[in-house]
Amino acid sequence: AQSVTQLGSHVSVSEGALVLLRCNYSSSVPPYLFWYVQYPNQGLQLLLKYTSAATLVKGINGFEAEFKKSETSFHLTKPSAHMSDAAEYFCAVTHNQAGTALIFGKGTTLSVSS
Amino acid sequence: EPEVTQTPSHQVTQMGQEVILRCVPISNHLYFYWYRQILGQKVEFLVSFYNNEISEKSEIFDDQFSVERPDGSNFTLKIRSTKLEDSAMYFCASRGLTSNTGELFFGEGSRLTVL
Numbered sequence: 001a002q003s004v005t006q007l008g009s010h011v012s013v014s015e016g017a018l019v020l021l022r023c024n025y026s027s028s029v030p031p032y033l034f035w036y037v038q039y040p041n042q043g044l045q046l047l048l049k050y051t052s053a054a055t056l057v058k059g060i061n062g063f064e065a066e067f068k069k070s071e072t073s074f075h076l077t078k079p080s081a082h083m084s085d086a087a088e089y090f091c092a093v094t095h096n097q098a099g100t101a102l103i104f105g106k107g108t109t110l111s112v113s114s
Numbered sequence: 115e116p117e118v119t120q121t122p123s124h125q126v127t128q129m130g131q132e133v134i135l136r137c138v139p140i141s142n143h144l145y146f147y148w149y150r151q152i153l154g155q156k157v158e159f160l161v162s163f164y165n166n167e168i169s170e171k172s173e174i175f176d177d178q179f180s181v182e183r184p185d186g187s188n189f190t191l192k193i194r195s196t197k198l199e200d201s202a203m204y205f206c207a208s209r210g211l212t213s214n215t216g217e218l219f220f221g222e223g224s225r226l227t228v229l
Contacts, residue, residue: 043205043222090157101147101170102218106156
């Protein structure tokens with residue numbers, strides 16, 4: 001069975017500060033990992049994905065994440081937070097089997113203050 | 115850019131009523147999913163559907179729920195007799211047959227409020 005744990009349900013940063021959202025996964029097979037973002041009253045938008053190629057993955061809006069197998073982690077970072085980054089962030093895991101569902105973490109709410 | 119569309123965006127219903135939520139997946143996609151998100155909680159998998167049958171379902175997806183692909187474009191989620199705890203945002207998602215990355219494309223959701 002696969003699962004995802006997001007440490008910290010709420011993260012607050014100042015504008016311009018580093019953003020670090022933590023995600024650890026559990027999977028008995030090589031995982032595919034994703035970060036989705038949900039802005040208020042909107043659906044889920046893919047930020048970035050790891051699919052067994054490069055371990056450092058770059059996504060939209062300046063976000064990136066690094067797959068670390070030894071730590072079973074896929075933390076999301078952004079060097080400099082912007083007010084528009086305030087949203088809910090979800091880490092998700094699946095594996096390369098057609099039709100297999102994505103399993104989501106509980107989400108982390110990112111607040112950005114000026 | 116192709117997108118998943120969902121209707122209605124918001125539905126209010128009385129407890130015990132039947133509700134049908136509709137989704138139009140991306141046209142060349144063949145795997146379809148429903149997820150739900152209760153307010154303030156995580157996104158939970160309900161069911162996946164392929165080749166006109168359910169391929170996987172969670173414990174949440176009990177006999178009160180059903181899915182259907184009535185024609186070549188729509189994918190529906192039916193809740194037969196709604197309960198208060200069914201109040202949530204329901205997300206439809208789809209995935210292409212040739213996708214080898216597991217990426218799902220999500221609609222903007224249908225908010226269901228059960229009174």
